[in-house]
Amino acid sequence: MIKKxxxxxxxxxxxxxxxxxxxxxxxxxxxxxxxxxxxxxxxHRQFFEPQVYQIGGHKLWSINNADDWPxxxxxxxxxxxxxxxxxxxTHEQGVQIxxxxxxxxxxxxxxxxxSHHHPDHFGGTTGLVSEADVKAGKVKIYAWDNFVEEMNSxxxxxxxxxxxxxxxxMGLALPEEEEHYHGCCGTKYQGSHAGYIAPTDTFSENTKMxxxxxxxxxxxxxxxxxxxxxxxFPKFKAVTVGDEIFHSVPNIYTIRGAKYREPEGYIxxxxxxxxxxxxxxxxxHLVPISGKEKIKKTVTKYRDLVQWINDQSIRYINxxxxxxxxxxxxxxxxxxxxxxxxSDEIYGxxxxxxxxxxxxxxxxxxxxxxxxxxxxxxxxxxxxxxxMGGHDKVYAAAREAYDDNDFQFAAELLTYLIRxxxxxxxxxxxxxxxxxxxxxxxxxxxxxxxxxxxxxxLEGKINPREIGQDMMKKFGLKKIQSKPAIEILEMxxxxxxxxxxxxxxxxxxxxxxxxxEKVTTQLRNSVLLVTEGLxxxxxxxxxxxxxxxxxxxxxxxxxxxxxxxxxxxxxxSLLSLRSFGKAFDKNTFMERMAVR
Numbered sequence: 001m002i003k004k005x006x007x008x009x010x011x012x013x014x015x016x017x018x019x020x021x022x023x024x025x026x027x028x029x030x031x032x033x034x035x036x037x038x039x040x041x042x043x044h045r046q047f048f049e050p051q052v053y054q055i056g057g058h059k060l061w062s063i064n065n066a067d068d069w070p071x072x073x074x075x076x077x078x079x080x081x082x083x084x085x086x087x088x089x090t091h092e093q094g095v096q097i098x099x100x101x102x103x104x105x106x107x108x109x110x111x112x113x114x115s116h117h118h119p120d121h122f123g124g125t126t127g128l129v130s131e132a133d134v135k136a137g138k139v140k141i142y143a144w145d146n147f148v149e150e151m152n153s154x155x156x157x158x159x160x161x162x163x164x165x166x167x168x169x170m171g172l173a174l175p176e177e178e179e180h181y182h183g184c185c186g187t188k189y190q191g192s193h194a195g196y197i198a199p200t201d202t203f204s205e206n207t208k209m210x211x212x213x214x215x216x217x218x219x220x221x222x223x224x225x226x227x228x229x230x231x232x233f234p235k236f237k238a239v240t241v242g243d244e245i246f247h248s249v250p251n252i253y254t255i256r257g258a259k260y261r262e263p264e265g266y267i268x269x270x271x272x273x274x275x276x277x278x279x280x281x282x283x284x285h286l287v288p289i290s291g292k293e294k295i296k297k298t299v300t301k302y303r304d305l306v307q308w309i310n311d312q313s314i315r316y317i318n319x320x321x322x323x324x325x326x327x328x329x330x331x332x333x334x335x336x337x338x339x340x341x342x343s344d345e346i347y348g349x350x351x352x353x354x355x356x357x358x359x360x361x362x363x364x365x366x367x368x369x370x371x372x373x374x375x376x377x378x379x380x381x382x383x384x385x386x387x388m389g390g391h392d393k394v395y396a397a398a399r400e401a402y403d404d405n406d407f408q409f410a411a412e413l414l415t416y417l418i419r420x421x422x423x424x425x426x427x428x429x430x431x432x433x434x435x436x437x438x439x440x441x442x443x444x445x446x447x448x449x450x451x452x453x454x455x456x457x458l459e460g461k462i463n464p465r466e467i468g469q470d471m472m473k474k475f476g477l478k479k480i481q482s483k484p485a486i487e488i489l490e491m492x493x494x495x496x497x498x499x500x501x502x503x504x505x506x507x508x509x510x511x512x513x514x515x516x517e518k519v520t521t522q523l524r525n526s527v528l529l530v531t532e533g534l535x536x537x538x539x540x541x542x543x544x545x546x547x548x549x550x551x552x553x554x555x556x557x558x559x560x561x562x563x564x565x566x567x568x569x570x571x572x573s574l575l576s577l578r579s580f581g582k583a584f585d586k587n588t589f590m591e592r593m594a595v596r
Contacts, residue, residue, distance in 0.1 A: 027429035070185030078212020081110030091195030094127020115242030126195030183445030223265025253356030
C-alpha cells in the first residue's frame with residue numbers, strides 16, 4: 001500500500017543525524033594545493049581552437065568549434081543550396097555556424113545530415129534553419145533509421161544519472177580559473193538551449209545520392225554510436241566522419257556512462273575511409289587532414305591501435321583476467337603504436353576501455369563467487385575499520401600515504417571512513433586533497449575533470465542533485481517539448497516507489513485535445529504500463545491541451561492546480577489522482593556521487 005511516513009519518525013531521524021556528527025574532528029589545515037596542468041593537457045588544446053578550413057580550394061569547408069562551442073560542422077556548397085553535416089550542440093552554436101557560413105556563401109541551407117544521436121551533433125539546427133522551412137519541405141534532415149530510437153534509449157531512462165555524470169565528466173562545475181577543456185571539443189557548453197529538429201528522412205543502408213548537384217556516398221559505421229554514418233564526396237576526394245576518428249585514443253568507453261560501444265564499429269569506420277580514394281579527411285572533432293599518404297599512414301595506425309585494444313583485451317579476458325586485473329595490465333600504449341595526437345590518452349584511455357570490453361562481452365561477474373552475495377557495503381567498511389584498529393588509525397594511515405604521495409591508496413582508505421559516516425568532513429577533505437593531487441597530475445581530460453569535480457563534492461561545495469536539476473532545466477526542457485505524450489509518460493516507469501506502492505492498482509487516462517494524443521497509464525504490482533489509447537473505466541480520466549500537459553510534465557504547474565485553474569478537466573476520483581501522484585519518486589537525481 002502507499003504508505004505515509006509517521007510524523008513521529010522525523011524528529012527521530014534528525015536526532016540520529018545529530019548524533020552521527022558528534023565528536024567529528026575538523027579537517028586538516030595543511031591541505032592547500034597549487035593548481036597545475038600536465039604539458040600534454042595544454043598542448044592538446046590546440047586541436048579545438050575555433051577555425052574555418054576551406055578544403056583543397058573546393059566549395060567544401062570544415063567549421064571547427066565555432067565560437068568555442070564543442071564540435072565541428074562540414075559544409076558543402078551545391079548548385080542552389082548548402083549541405084551541412086552536423087549542427088552543433090545548441091541553438092547558439094547553430095547561429096555562430098551560420099554566421100561563419102555567411103562569410104563564404106549566401107545560399108540557403110537545404111540539406112542537413114545528423115552524423116549520429118549525440119547532442120553535440122544535432123542541437124544547433126534551429127540556429128541554422130527554421131522549423132517552418134523544415135515542415136514546408138524546404139529543408140531535409142537526414143539521419144540513420146535508428147537515430148530517434150538510439151537517442152531515446154541512450155539518454156532516456158538513465159538521463160537523470162547521465163546528466164549528473166556529464167557534469168563530472170566534462171568539468172561543467174569547475175571554476176573558470178581551472179581553464180578546463182573537454183578532450184574532444186571546444187570549451188563552451190552552457191549559455192543556450194538545445195535547438196533540435198527531428199529528422200525528415202532516414203537511411204537503412206549505404207546509399208549513393210546526388211544533392212544540389214553534388215554526388216555523395218553515405219556509409220554506415222555504427223562505432224561510437226549505433227546511429228553513426230559518414231559521407232564520401234567523390235568530386236572532392238573527401239570523406240567526413242563523426243566521432244570515430246579524432247585526436248586521441250578513441251573514447252570506446254565514456255565514463256559518463258553509455259550503451260556498449262563496439263570497437264569493431266570504429267574499425268569499420270576507418271576501413272571505410274581507407275576504401276575510398278581520399279585526399280581530405282574531415283570529422284566532427286577533427287582538424288582536417290590533407291594528403292593521401294598522410295591520411296593512409298595516420299588512420300591505418302589508428303585503426304590498428306583500436307584492434308590491438310580490442311584483441312588484447314579479449315586475449316586477457318580469455319586468460320581469466322578480472323576487470324581490476326585488466327586495469328593493471330593496460331597502463332600504456334606500446335611504442336610501435338604511437339601515432340602523435342591520435343594515440344594520446346587525452347580522451348579515451350586503454351586503462352578504462354579494457355574493462356568496458358569485459359563488461360560488454362562478459363557482464364560484471366569476474367568469476368569469483370564472493371561477488372554474488374557480498375557483504376553490504378557499509379558493513380564491509382565497518383568491519384575493515386575495526387580490523388585496522390578504528391577510525392583514528394585508518395585516518396592516520398591514510399594521512400601517511402598522502403604525505404608519501406600515494407594519493408590513490410590514501411583515497412581508498414578514506415573511502416571506508418566516508419562510507420560509514422558521510423558527515424566525516426576530516427576524511428572527506430583529505431580524500432578531496434588526494435583527488436586534487438591526482439587530478440592536477442592527470443592529462444586525460446575526463447579523469448582530470450572527474451577527480452577535481454569529486455573533490456568539490458567531498459568539500460561540500462557542490463551537490464549532485466542540485467547541479468543535475470539545474471542542468472536538466474537548461475537543456476532538457478526543449479527535448480521534453482518535442483516528445484510525444486506517450487514517451488514523456490514512459491519516463492514515469494523508472495520513478496515508481498515500489499516499496500510504497502506494492503500491489504496497489506490505478507488507471508489514469510490522458511487525452512490531449514489539440515493533438516488528439518490518447519494515452520493510458522496503469523499502475524499494478526509496482527510497475528507502470530503505458531499504452532496508446534484510452535482504457536475503459538479508468539480511476540481518473542484527464543483532458544487538457546498539449547501545452548498544459550507539457551507545463552505539468554516540466555513542473556511549471558502541478559496537475560491538481562491545473563484542474564483548479566480550469567486548464568484541465570477530470571472525471572473520477574481526485575483521491576485516486578492524488579495517490580497516483582504519490583506513487584512516484586520526487587527525487588530523480590542522485591544525492592551523492594563521490595560521497596559514498
